[in-house]
Amino acid sequence: MKIYATYNIKGGVGKTTVAVNLAYLSATDGYRTLLWDLDPQGAASFMFRIKPRVKGGGKALIRGTKALDDAIKGTDFENLDLLPADFTYRNMDLLLGDASKKPTRKIAQLLRPLAAEYDHVFLDCPPSISLVSENVMHAADVLLVPLIPTTLSVRTLDQLTEFVGDFTGRRPQVRAFFSMVDRRKRLHQDITAKLSAERPGVAATVIPALSLIERMSVERAPVAAFAPRSQAASAFRALWAELNTDKKPDDNPVTG
Amino acid sequence: MTLDLRVFELDGETGANGTDQENGISAVLDVLGQAFGVVTEHGAGARQHTWLDTFDWRLYRAGLVLEYEHARRGGRLVLNRDGAPEAEQPVQGWRTSRPRLAADLPAGPIRDQVLKLASPRALLPMATAVGTVTVTRLLNADGKTVARLTVDHSTVTRGDRTVPLPLRLAITEVRGYPGQARRAAQLVAGAPGVSQADRSAFATALAALGRHPNDYSGGVTAEITAQMPASVAVATLLLSLLDTLEQNVDGTLRDIDTEFLHDLRVAVRRTRSAIKLLGDVLPAGLAEAYAPEFKWLGDLTTPTRDLDVHLLGFDAMAESLVAASPADLEPFRAFLARRRVREVRRLATGLRSARFRATTDHWRKALLEVRDARPARKSPTADELAVARTSRTFRKVASHGAAITAASPPTALHDLRKRCKELRYVLEFFAPLHNPVVYRKVLGDLKQLQDCLGEFQDSQVQREEIHALADAMLAERAAPATTLLAMGEIAANLALRQDEARAEFAQRFARFAGREGQQRFHVLLTRPSQ
Numbered sequence: 001m002k003i004y005a006t007y008n009i010k011g012g013v014g015k016t017t018v019a020v021n022l023a024y025l026s027a028t029d030g031y032r033t034l035l036w037d038l039d040p041q042g043a044a045s046f047m048f049r050i051k052p053r054v055k056g057g058g059k060a061l062i063r064g065t066k067a068l069d070d071a072i073k074g075t076d077f078e079n080l081d082l083l084p085a086d087f088t089y090r091n092m093d094l095l096l097g098d099a100s101k102k103p104t105r106k107i108a109q110l111l112r113p114l115a116a117e118y119d120h121v122f123l124d125c126p127p128s129i130s131l132v133s134e135n136v137m138h139a140a141d142v143l144l145v146p147l148i149p150t151t152l153s154v155r156t157l158d159q160l161t162e163f164v165g166d167f168t169g170r171r172p173q174v175r176a177f178f179s180m181v182d183r184r185k186r187l188h189q190d191i192t193a194k195l196s197a198e199r200p201g202v203a204a205t206v207i208p209a210l211s212l213i214e215r216m217s218v219e220r221a222p223v224a225a226f227a228p229r230s231q232a233a234s235a236f237r238a239l240w241a242e243l244n245t246d247k248k249p250d251d252n253p254v255t256g
Numbered sequence: 257m258t259l260d261l262r263v264f265e266l267d268g269e270t271g272a273n274g275t276d277q278e279n280g281i282s283a284v285l286d287v288l289g290q291a292f293g294v295v296t297e298h299g300a301g302a303r304q305h306t307w308l309d310t311f312d313w314r315l316y317r318a319g320l321v322l323e324y325e326h327a328r329r330g331g332r333l334v335l336n337r338d339g340a341p342e343a344e345q346p347v348q349g350w351r352t353s354r355p356r357l358a359a360d361l362p363a364g365p366i367r368d369q370v371l372k373l374a375s376p377r378a379l380l381p382m383a384t385a386v387g388t389v390t391v392t393r394l395l396n397a398d399g400k401t402v403a404r405l406t407v408d409h410s411t412v413t414r415g416d417r418t419v420p421l422p423l424r425l426a427i428t429e430v431r432g433y434p435g436q437a438r439r440a441a442q443l444v445a446g447a448p449g450v451s452q453a454d455r456s457a458f459a460t461a462l463a464a465l466g467r468h469p470n471d472y473s474g475g476v477t478a479e480i481t482a483q484m485p486a487s488v489a490v491a492t493l494l495l496s497l498l499d500t501l502e503q504n505v506d507g508t509l510r511d512i513d514t515e516f517l518h519d520l521r522v523a524v525r526r527t528r529s530a531i532k533l534l535g536d537v538l539p540a541g542l543a544e545a546y547a548p549e550f551k552w553l554g555d556l557t558t559p560t561r562d563l564d565v566h567l568l569g570f571d572a573m574a575e576s577l578v579a580a581s582p583a584d585l586e587p588f589r590a591f592l593a594r595r596r597v598r599e600v601r602r603l604a605t606g607l608r609s610a611r612f613r614a615t616t617d618h619w620r621k622a623l624l625e626v627r628d629a630r631p632a633r634k635s636p637t638a639d640e641l642a643v644a645r646t647s648r649t650f651r652k653v654a655s656h657g658a659a660i661t662a663a664s665p666p667t668a669l670h671d672l673r674k675r676c677k678e679l680r681y682v683l684e685f686f687a688p689l690h691n692p693v694v695y696r697k698v699l700g701d702l703k704q705l706q707d708c709l710g711e712f713q714d715s716q717v718q719r720e721e722i723h724a725l726a727d728a729m730l731a732e733r734a735a736p737a738t739t740l741l742a743m744g745e746i747a748a749n750l751a752l753r754q755d756e757a758r759a760e761f762a763q764r765f766a767r768f769a770g771r772e773g774q775q776r777f778h779v780l781l782t783r784p785s786q
Contacts (some may be wrong), residue, residue: 004483030346049400076393076401081431220399 001115004122004243005140005172009156010207012129013178014146016043016211017223021122021236022220022243027080029244031119034072034081038092038136042085048075050084057088061110062095068110069117077225081118093131103131108139112113137164140172142243146179146207149191161201162208173225177203205239208232262441263453266423277423281407284425285392291439293395300388301508303327305410307458308374308383311446311507311516316469318373321712322366323457327389335366339456343369355380355512376568377512383461385410385421394440402436404428408457412464419464424453460776472503474519476526476684482639485631486537489638490530491623493685497527498620509604514564517603521561524554529681533645537636542622549615556606562721563596565714573746580742587739590727642686649679650777654769658760666716669761673709680706694780701768701776708757708764715754719747 004022007014016039023035037044042052050073060066072081097102111121125136135144142209145160147153157176166169176199177193195202208212212223219226224233266280271631288294293727304326309315315322321336324347334344345364358374361367370379373646387410394403408424427444444450455463462468478496479488501523507516528550535543566573566593570589573584608611678700687695726743767773 049398051398074430076403076430135448 001111002117002120002142003111003140004142004144005125005136006144006146007125007133007136007160008153009127009129009133009148009160010148010153013127013148013153014139014207014213015127016124017045017145017192017216018146018177018179018207018236019122019238020044020047020216021222021224021226021233022240023080023120023239023241024077024119025054025167026122026244028224029240030034030079032079032117033120033122034083034114034118035122035124036083037085038089038123038132039085039126040087040088040089040092041126042220043217044124045084046084047216047220047222048082050082052085052087053085054086054088057086058092058095059088062092063105064110070116076221089126096131096135101213104125104134104138107132107135111139137172138167138170143172143174144243145174145176147176147202148180149178149185149188151191154191156197157202174201175203175243176201178206180209181206182209203242205235205242207235207239258293262427262444263476264444264450265453267449267451269689277409280423280447280449282527284405284450286446287443288392288394288440289448291443292402292436293399293738294392295395296390296392300390300409301327303408303410305385305457305461306381307461307744308379309375311380311512312377312472312474312519313372313470314377315374318372318380320369322370322379322563323458329363333361334368335369339599376513377515380512380738383465383467385412385457385461386412387421391407394436396433396436402433403440404430405440410457410461414465415577421460421656422453423463424457424460427451431693447725457467471717474500474515474522476681476687480638480686480688482637482689484638486534486636486638486641487539487629488536488627489641490534491498491626493534494527494530495620495623495627497523498616498623499529502616511600514568514714517557517561517564521554521557521629524550524557525677526681526685528554529678530685533649533678533682534685537641538626539622543625546615546622549611549619553606553612553615556603559597560596560603562717563592563599566718566721567596574747576749577742577745580738580745584738585746586730587734588725588743589658591725591732591734595725621756638686639689639783642682642689643783646679646682646686647777647781649675649682650769653679654774657765657769660765661740663687666712669709669758670713673706673713675710676702676706690780696774698776698780701773705764705768708760712757712761715757719750721745721752722744722750 004019004209006019008015016037016167023033026190027033035048037052042051044157045052054061054066054071056066059067061071072083074080074084081204096106102109107123125133141162143160145157147157158173161174164174178188178196181188181192183189184208192206196204196206208231210230210232212227212230215226216223222236222238223230227233266277277446279390285294285296306324306326307326308322316354319338320342323336325332325334325335331347332344333347335342343365345362346361346365346626355378357376357378358367358371361370387408390407390409392405392407393401394405396402404427406426406428407594409420410420412421423678427441427443429435436560437551445452455461459469476493476496477490478493480492484492501520504520504523505514505560508520509511528547531543533552565588574585577585598615653675654671656668656675660668660672680699683690683695683699683702722743726735729739
């Protein structure tokens with residue numbers, strides 16, 4: 001089971017959009033895929049028309065009185081399940097703090113029993129620096145960091161890389177990519193071209209700012225599902241292809 | 257990620273022709289539309305299902321069904337246990353039209369399980385259904401898919417006819433929405449013309465082909481009753497053995513796997529034993545006329561089977577080497593394989609010959625005449641024949657065995673092995689007439705004795721064959737010194753195994769034919785009225 005997490009300290013940079021689309025593409029490739037909507041706003045759950053509600057709330061999941069397995073819902077797409085958001089996730093920091101001796105490893109521990117059931121897990125993380133995000137970083141194999149092409153966001157990436165680099169033991173791979181890129185803006189062009197070339201952790205693929213991507217919340221589906229031939233869908237496919245090349249030997253899809 | 261919840265069929269009349277089928281499906285969709293949003297996916301998906309098993313149904317007998325599903329997106333193998341999927345894996349480039357050995361399956365959990373059960377048999381396509389699958393999504397008020405209806409419209413090909421299968425409808429659950437799937441299933445169950453499917457898609461496809469699971473067994477399957485006239489019972493038995501023999505000819509000729517020839521040979525051996533032990537109840541001259549023909553047939557099959565035995569046990573034999581390396585034996589394996597090609601050709605010529613056809617055709621005709629003739633008034637019953645001949649054969653085994661001492665030559669044990677085989681066959685021929693509990697115990701002890709005698713003789717025969725093969729390899733200049741040395745080590749191991757078997761003989765024989773064994777036989781052959 002490979003765990004991907006979308007993370008950025010800033011909100012509105014395209015974390016949920018990319019989590020929803022990459023999870024969908026992973027599933028269409030035949031990987032048994034789970035998306036956990038950790039954001040109490042429940043945008044990913046909304047995109048899949050699933051009610052942002054977990055019986056017993058975040059408390060039941062973190063304390064283990066309700067297994068993650070029981071809260072999972074099937075989406076409309078084969079191989080793709082969703083663990084919905086819940087408004088009580090807004091208190092998840094407190095719950096994680098109370099939960100165990102290793103509060104930063106709790107989410108990793110909760111996911112472990114799902115290893116036989118899923119090939120890929122995507123964690124859609126709320127924008128913050130918190131115990132939740134630290135948990136997500138410890139659980140993830142790959143941290144997907146959407147960047148809007150500004151100098152400041154590059155500084156954020158540096159801070160994040162440094163933070164993760166200080167982890168003892170297992171560290172996630174940090175893979176950044178540019179999101180909401182406006183090709184008409186010179187600054188966007190310069191920054192994306194320069195960083196993609198200079199920084200090995202930055203993907204060559206960029207996700208453009210397109211109104212079709214914004215339509216996802218109207219269509220309530222991944223863009224690759226409702227507009228598979230669009231430029232937006234192609235961009236997500238290219239990004240997924242770039243990220244999914246780094247496979248472990250046993251990381252093969254179940255269905256052909 | 258979805259669970260098969262309920263499976264239905266559209267009734268025969270409703271599903272008989274295209275218009276009725278469409279009306280039936282419309283009715284189902286109308287009923288579902290009362291509770292759900294109903295969205296039928298565009299374009300029915302073409303799908304082909306092929307169910308695979310060995311010729312003798314080894315998977316089915318173990319409670320497993322192996323299915324290969326081919327759709328637009330590719331192929332996958334699914335292994336079901338008792339109707340529920342146990343494992344699945346994608347397969348590329350699998351051609352179901354021809355048999356494949358279980359060892360050829362792609363690595364994965366399915367191969368691991370299937371290999372254990374099926375090897376060395378090939379996986380054959382037992383049934384293939386071709387058709388289309390239409391998926392209809394059932395939506396809740398939020399437009400979320402909460403269950404699916406799949407409609408499977410398939411046909412099978414029987415000879416040159418296309419046979420439609422009953423339309424199959426299934427409600428599948430979307431994870432986390434069990435209540436909605438239950439509701440959908442209730443609605444479908446109440447739709448006109450719909451009934452619960454009472455058998456699997458595999459069973460339905462087989463039935464349409466005029467087959468049923470387990471329709472072949474290498475065992476003795478003649479239906480004999482105690483009061484049947486002896487001649488009719490023996491003819492019935494021999495006809496059943498002839499069926500088995502003929503069922504294995506095609507697989508032997510196509511060399512699908514080694515067990516077709518094995519089963520063919522066993523049928524021939526059983527036939528020869530039945531002719532020898534029971535042939536006197538057939539019309540005068542019949543047994544005598546056919547005994548040489550079946551001996552010819554048995555002899556025809558021996559060289560190929562001997563080579564099969566060497567090749568099937570080759571890896572185990574190579575692993576047992578201590579001084580030599582398994583790689584040293586490879587020229588020997590190549591030599592055996594070359595020889596086998598030659599012998600299979602010779603065998604095929606025999607099985608395609610006029611002599612073979614005449615033997616089987618005339619034999620069947622003669623046996624049918626016996627089976628269907630009115631027997632003489634005072635002819636013995638099958639049970640009387642069973643008791644008399646089983647008793648006589650047992651006495652022979654007991655006396656031959658008792659005479660064997662540590663000083664007896666190997667031929668004495670070989671001879672006893674033949675008598676034991678005859679006893680085994682005569683027991684199996686009349687199995688339906690015996691008390692099953694006592695029968696199983698007697699047969700179990702006999703098998704242990706046979707295993708010991710088999711190990712003794714096979715070790716000797718194989719050792720002698722290895723010597724002969726080494727000579728032949730030398731003559732063909734196909735024998736490097738390292739290979740000959742490794743073969744020498746194999747021969748030495750076989751000699752050790754033979755000695756061990758000989759040491760075990762006395763104990764195994766005593767268990768089978770000692771006082772307790774004799775009492776068991778007495779119980780087996782005593783009838784309530786006696």
